[in-house]
Amino acid sequence: MDEIMTFILAPAAYLALLLLYLLVVPVIAGLRGAALVSELLGRYCLLLNGVLRLRTPEFVTVPPYRPADELAHRNYFFGPATRDLRQLLTQGRRLYVGTVTDAYRRVTNRQFTAPTTHRAVSVPYGLTLYLGLGVGAAVAIPTLGALLGVQALGVALLAGGARLTALTLRATDRTVMILRGLPRGMLCPSCFERVPHPAYDCPRAHCRRRHADIRPGTFGLFRRRCACGEQVPTLLLLMSRDARLSGHCVHEHCGKPMNLDAGHMPELILPLIGGRAAGKTQLMAAMVKSLENTALDGGPAIRLADPESTANQRVLNEVLEIQGHTRPTQKTLPRAHSFVRGSGRAERLVHVFDTAGERFVNREETDALRYVRAARTFVFVLDPMAVDVFWTRLDPAGVKLDRTLASTVDPEDVFSRSVQTVRTMGTSLDKARLAVAVSKRDLLAGQPALLPDRPDDSDAVRKWLGERLGLRNLVSTMDLEFGEVRFFCTAAVADETGQVDPSIGVFVNWCLRE
Ligand SMILES: [Zn+2]
Ligand SMILES: [Zn+2]
Incomplete structure (x- = not known):
């Protein structure tokens, strides 16, 4: 009877119970699987918080970008976002494998290795949990993958957007620079x-x-x-x-500061050409001072564009007021004398270059005169006292002037060499304008024989240069080379109240006309 009990009834009852148990297996397995998925999701959220927000060392697997080495912090979508994704992928994979393995190990321990109940109960229950874990682990992969995928897609879209924004901004900047007439910077x-x-x-x-x-x-x-x-x-x-x-400046061997206003407004470049001691520096100073006079009388505002120009102008103003004369321009590479004129849209950054005449003579030095390429208006400073005829033929009674104040360089010589140089630099002059400033009018005041009849009239000055001073060739070369030529008789001096001679105002307005 015992045998029947042991070998027939008991197994039959156990089998019957097992069959009944089979009915609840899906529920148990499903719940265990759901628990695993939920645990994985919870841990992934903690991981997200750690990688994206806390950024503590335990969440770092890819070395971060170092602002100290790169000088600046990166925009999140230019590198760091991808780095975060890579960290999430590595650590997410580690988290998944760890969590699933731990769950299996716990079931193995509790239900198979050291069960607390009879194995007849623990083994089927353990197998059910195995099944549940298997299903849960399988379901978790696409779920977590989808989360990471959505993030990757977001990053890709935003990174694309960021690049597009950067390109648009750069293009806008470029367009504005072209509109300001600065396509090359x-x-x-x-x-x-x-x-x-x-x-x-x-x-x-x-x-x-x-x-x-x-x-x-x-x-x-x-x-x-x-x-x-x-x-x-x-x-x-x-x-x-x-x-x-x-x-x-980003050019090698330079690195000097640019004007604070550079790039914010169109630029005008005005080279002064002339022989040594022809009066260029003084004329330049008088031009700025005259513009300052105009600004005080309600004309367009003017301010010097950098500390060096301000300091130079201060020194030159004193020279103007004592009606003295400046020393010849040094042969060292000049720095532009820069100022900003006007306001709002009419603002212009003007660079005046006072170039030593010798520079235009030595071919190897002329590459330092690159600025002339951008010039549309040129100023030629002509010292009438540098022409021999001035001393011999103009006044039959003899010229009562200090000849040491005269430039010793022949204007025709300087002009032809300068034009030659500018032309070899590939600059075409037929659209450029030339202002010829006949200098030192102040020295000749009171000696009408030494001045044109109507010194304020361009044609009268042109005629006087050609007919009286014998510079017919020079004048016709000027007309031939330049699109427009205008003649001025200038006195680069100021009176004791600081008012610059009116001849300068007319001259400078013509030079700055666009
Ligand atoms: Zn800093
Ligand atoms: Zn530079």
């Missing part, structure tokens, strides 16, 4: 090269990191964040009027 007042994108120093006092190219891109779209944390606008357009940053 702004002029460096020290080396005369064009600088399309100057370098900028971080405005924070103790930082001063130099950023070579701040345009929208990897390190920021609208603002670039310096490694020190300071924000720098990425475009000239985004620099407000009173927060303009001063750029630096």
